Amino acid sequence: MxxxxxxxxxxxxxxxxxxxxxxxxxVGCSDASEKAVAENVDVEQLRNNPELGFAPLPIKFGETVGLVVHFNQGETLEHLKDLKNMGIKWVRDEEYWGGIEKKKGEYVWPAKFKRRLKFYKENGIGNIFALTYSANKNVYPDDPYNPEGFGRYAVAAAKLHKDAGVEFVLEIFNEPANFGLRKKYGGKWYGEPNCPWIDHYAKMVIESVRQVKAYDPNMKIITTDHWWSTHYWWLEKDLPKELDGFAVHPYAHGAGTPGPEIAHFGKDSSHAKPWTIMDDDRSNRSLMRRLRAQYAEKIGRPLEMYITEWGYALGRFKGKEWETTEDLAAALLPRVFINGVAAGARVVSWYCSSGDGTWGLIRDDQTKRKTYYSLKAMVEQLGDYQMIKxxxxxxxxxxxxxxxxxxxxxxxxxxxxxxxxxxxxxxxxxxxxxxxxxxxxxxxxxxxxxxxxxxxxxxxxxxxxxxxxxxxxxxxxxxxxxxx
Known part of the structure; x- marks a missing residue:
């Protein structure tokens, strides 16, 4: 009973x-997942066949576990030891362009950042380095997002990481409509046929890829995310074929039931048009599958997908069944990583380690939230295993x-x-x-x-x-x- x-x-x-x-x-590996990562992927099959949405890479689960850190925003370096304790294999770290190039052509990296790179190297942690944000006003007073200058900053970051011996990926900017480009150039936040900020971001991508690949063709460089539809718009701008991948931030809030599986909007939402960016089930997996197909079509081959932010702020939807309490966030955290890996992500980065209100694994008073222990246990349980079905x-x-x-x-x-x-x-x-x-x-x-x-x-x-x-x-x- x-x-x-x-x-x-x-x-x-x-x-x-x-x-x-x-x-x-x-038990057994799915033929669908093998097709999804094949070099000669059928784009229309990938776009329209939900079975191809399951596409985990043939690597150990632990190699995909990432975390957004805020060391450049005041997070204590004492948290470096927590990265090792939790089994983190990737961080998403950054140092702002305007603080690095205070004189044109001179790139001065903080000692604390070099210390972090040394720690990453010694502990086998890769860095998704976010190339952010505007230039120093003394260098480009009237052109804070100068594509050529931004490209040189990208090369300087690549050189630093290469010399430090740290595995890295360069992510071109972060949520550009939120952090400067839309305010500077104008246009709808979700993109549109004539959207100046989308046009300018595409120029930054083109120039960054050109310069980084000229320095070393083996350096990995990816686009960032702002919103699902914005990828489709900037892919219309003839992005370079040398691009290695793209980032997504599949936050899922307000879906009617908690969990990372469901997007918080429908495919007929005005900001999604004219693209069909998801299936009828509103699944985040379909969003990622269709975006993988779009990049494969426009670039001419499948690209790597990086989830560079995904998490839950505590206290949302108060009084509702799915209020994001600390207990619920800890319950959902492993599902974020498992769903991301199942969708084919090379790295899934939880947002975040500390800071930014109630998002962090570690509170401002340095005590650890339940999400910290949930992440640590997940790595201990699954880190040495490979997802197969x-x-x-x-x-x-x-x-x-x-x-x-x-x-x-x-x-x-x-x-x-x-x-x-x-x-x-x-x-x-x-x-x-x-x-x-x-x-x-x-x-x-x-x-x-x-x-x-x-x-x-x-x-x-x-x-x-x-x-x-x-x-x-x-x-x-x-x-x-x-x-x-």
Whole structure:
């Protein structure tokens, strides 16, 4: 009876789906994901086939884990040790152009930044270096976003990182309509056919790529993000074929249910037109899949995708079911990373380490939020594993149970949750090894058994991590008969 009551607490639709569905899952790599990352990708297939939205790269999950840091904005360097403690493999760091080039052609990098680069090198941490923002007024008093000057700043950053021996990617600006370009040049925030700030950003991209590739063709350089539709507009400006990738910020707020799976707008929104930038399901995965297709079409080959910001500010939607409390943010954090990796991101960067109000993993008083421990546990649980398949949810990534299979030297591991909230299921691993279950903080979870010996697992919005599984898993709604 208890299991049935728990089922009723979940979303009604999800409960009905569970009640009629027996989810039998076989392990194996998806042909769809291989097609999605192939050099000769069929753009129209990628754009229109939802199965190709699942495209994890063949690397360990831990190699994708990134974090936005604010060391150039006053964050203490004491937090460097926290990067190592959490298992962070990438940061998104920056030093403003105007503070680096105070005299034309002279680039003076702060000692604290050089210290950070030394730490990154020693600890195997890569840097997505955001090239931000305007020039020093003494250098370009009337032209603060001079494309040629910005390109030289990009080359100076590339040289510094190369000399420091740090793996890096250059990200061209950050949210340009929010941070200066729209105010300077004008145009709609979401872009339009005649949008001066889009035109100018494209010039900055063209010049930055030209100069960086002339310095070293192996240096990676990517566009930034402002809004999904703005990518489509600046891709109309004949961006250079040497571009290596693009960044996205798939923030998902106000979707009606918490979670990174669902975008907070629909495909018919005015700012999305005239493009079809997402599927009818409003999934973030479809946004990323279609954008990957657009870049592949315009540049002529698939590009790397970097999620350089994604997170949750606490306190939003107060009084509603999906108010972003600290507990909820900690529950959603692993889903951000898992969904990003599933969509094909090379790096997923949580926003942020510290500062900027309630976004940070570490509070201003230096105490750690629950999101800190959730991230650390996620890396400990999944870092040495590679995502190989979505076992449950491929037919609907925005609702119901979602389960992802990982494989490592120690065998298989499953990350599973229910988008709508609490529900109880029986779980058959089909494997003689005893099952081990951990919550999103890495704490071992007890579970009871039904009459036929199958364990009962409680799923909720936070993922649980399951060890001791074999070549298939069977998840079944808890029935009244099995509790007798």
């Amino acid at each position: 208890k299991g049935l009551k728990m089922l009723k607490k979940g979303n009604v639709v999800a409960g009905l789906l569970l009640a009629v569905a027996l989810l039998i899952i076989s 979505q076992l449950v949810g491929m037919d609907g990534t925005t609702k119901g149970i979602q389960a992802y299979l990982f494989e490592g030297d120690a065998g298989y591991k499953l990350a599973v949750w229910n988008i709508e909230g609490p529900v109880e299921v029986t779980f058959d691993s089909g494997y003689p090894v005893p099952l081990k279950v951990y919550d999103h903080f890495g704490k071992a979870l007890p579970f009871r058994y039904v009459k036929d010996g199958l364990p009962i697992l409680k799923l909720d919005r936070a993922p649980i991590y399951i060890e001791g599984i074999g070549e298939y898993c069977l998840i079944e709604p808890l029935s009244l008969d099995k509790t007798k």
